[in-house]
Amino acid sequence: MSKAPEETKKGHAYDPAEVEDRLYRHWLERDYFAADPASTNPAYTIVIPPPNVTAVLHLGHGLNNTIQDVLIRRHRMAGHNAEWLPGSDHAGIATQIMFEKQLLKEGVNRRELGREKFLERITEWAYANKDQILNQLKRIGCSLDWERERFTMDPGLSKAVESVFRHLYDKGLIYRGKRIVNWCPVDRTSLSDDEVETENKAGHLWHIRYKIRGSDEYLTVATTRPETMLGDTALAVNPKDSRYTKFVGKSVILPIVERELPIIADTYVDPEFGTGVVKITPAHDANDFEVGKRHDLPSVVVMNTDGTMNEQAGKFKGLDRYEAREQLVNELKQRGFLVSIEDYDLAVKTCYRCKSVIEPYLSEQWFVKMEPLAKPAVEALKSGKLRFHPEFWSKTYLHWMENIRDWCISRQLWWGHRIPVWYASDGTMFISAERPTAEQCPGYDPETLTQDPDVLDTWFSSWLWPFSTFGWPEETDELRAFYPGHVLVTASEIIFLWVARMVMAGYEFMGDCPFEDVYIHGTVRDAHGVKMSKSLGNGIDPLEIVDQYGADALRISLTLATPDGQDPWISRNTFEGGRNFVNKLYQVSRFVQMRLNGNRPVLDKLDTNDLVIFDRWILSRLTRTIEDVDRYFREYRLAAASKALYSFVWDDYCSWYVELIKPEAGQEIRPGSLAVATYVLDKILRLLHPFVPFVTEEIHHQLTGSNDSTLTFGPWPDVQEALKDDALEASLVQIQEVVTAVRAMRSELNVPPGKRADLHIRVSDNSLGQLLNDHQSYFGPLAKVETLRVGTEVKKPPFSASAVIGGAELFLPLEGLIDIEAEKNRLQKSLNELRNNLERLSKKLANQDFLARAPKDVIDRERSKKDDFEERIERLNKNLEQIMGW
């Protein structure tokens, strides 16, 4: 039965709320997170993936920023000049839509408000939001360099955007052109290919027949969007399709509209699909547009930007596209043009923001020619200059880069960087963010120029983030110090949208890759594996977790629970584990401090003259842990790093070491061991500081008795080879085995917990006997042993329980206490296990091929294992027989 903490007699559970708030303010006051461009320490730079100003902190941000903070804090501790740049993204479409919705609640329409007024209000709103989300990052302990906070619409960043536009335009890499774009009729803007999602939906294929001119024959086409037939300008067949070659060059009459359309031949048509005849609508389908260009066909736009039909649609003018479809199909049916309707599942493109169905739409847009930019970005990956973690993401990146398409950068919005292009009435263009001066547009009156009404895609500012934030295009000290950066931490969703484009921009404008490592983490899912999202309402609010369990608990739980390169499944009780661990750490520090009894410990030096076996053991384990953690950091395996620390602290340090050095009641702890305990605790605090900065700093302040001391700047523990000792670790394993075996015997035989018992150990060789003898005082507290007798000639006392481990036989005299049936079962069970193992081993060792081919050390190992098993079985058998006689 579990009790609430307040019901227990004691109860000094760690309370993070007060500590975390106080320490974060303390750190800010001391300016610990500011990086100085003039520092001579090597720089280590991370730029934050700027959260959208529409967002409130969710668990995905929690994970993303925890990882970055862990990395930045560790490097800061290792002596780097660590710059973690904070900021936010204006998130064009998302922000404008959200704000417009809010306006609508007030009964205000954006067009009524007017562009200028609208921008004023949305800016105010965006700034309030951005402050909120950035402040939320403070709650989870992020050590961001707040002095350098940037926003993608800051004047400096806008200048970078203009400068980049001009550069690419002058280079011929930005062009304006009529293209089929992804058009969202609800948001009334174009979208880039990467902003479009594909959904499989049930739909229909309508088979419609077109009468061949001057004949009674018909050609039947299949279409998923019949309303677009109003804009048809040809029918096409495959040139090799013998069914139709005779019709090529003739023409058909477009039903209802009665327009004459040529029949053309183009290899684009797949004879196997549908009827093998395709209607060509160049203004409303990207493929048809290409076909139209090849055959010099006219384009007829039949829709308005809001998805209603325009005057080209004749009597359907003004109808919504789907209403028009219905009426048109009805009429086709009535007039005998509709041959059949077939159920058909089709891939429908939808807007990533509002989810409405995208309309391929012919319009004039601005594009960036991407191929030349992609070249160095591909090279960076292939040469190993740019690395993804986990590595397999590089395939995704490469595939996109090598099949890159031009980037549509204009958006029909108001919120964003306005396209820095001004038009004269004759169509001449001038590049400038502000109205050009008379010198900038010789021969034209500046006052008569009009600016392009559109804005740039949000990513057109985000792709400059690694250098625009440090002052580019000015040549600043910051830029020199902090570019290129070191690692980019993000989720896989924006590898194309953002990561890839940053690499391209880095090379084009800075001549160097913006970072060398890209750490891709998973997307947070709920307990059932469903992506957490606001709309589904399955999200967990990280701030609620901070309130309930503390920021440290949130952070360590997330790092422990996020498998490398996979999606973590997170539920509320994921965080209990982290909370418990933080408390455990705090409790063991209380133990050490109580024993220090007010004496100030020496943390940075180790007196190796006064060590016992356990001291040397924990130092060896510590050294190995540091090695492991360092390696995991190098490999970007934070889950493994945090797990290594978790088990070192909980198992090695708390459960074994601290228990081993605990003195008998009323006694003082051995000074040498207390010094080691303190020394190791200090190292633990350092190793864990990146993960759980608050509790570690709090304990550090307590240990040093000073708020002036901090873990922020390290030093990070280093590996001292001399402290590693394999033989010693093996000896400890033997001692642990004895303790564990005695505990198990007592527990399984229901020996009352308070009852002490003698322990007799018969060893098969003297070195183990020596080891156990030398440390017999430790068996008292750990295994409730009264007196210990060890030797090769030790006899089994009457009425004693027994256990057999490698190299030793343990006897626990329990006259009157022993449950004979239970003891029989115990022995029988281990006997069965051992026999199974022996059987398998014997087979293996009887296999001539194994003996002939396996390496000698493997064979030797298996042989000695077999000997050991046989010996144990024999001893177990004897003990069992003896019991039978009771």
Add this chain to the structure above:
RNA sequence: GGGCGGUUAGCUCAGCUGGUUAGAGCACCUGCCUUACACGCAGGGGGUCAAAGGUUCGAAUCCUUUACCGCCCACCA
């Protein structure tokens, strides 16, 4: 249609270049408020490592195929 991940205890995951008696946390069972910690301590039960082939003396680990789950890309009207 192509590509990439995943499939190990009831749940979430470790298990590196093949040789372990296949591990951890949570959950479960038993006993404990033992002066660091009940957010705890000690002990225990629980797995034919998705399936089938193959390579090998030896496969959870390597190869092939299949199934299922998830993600990404794709112009079949």
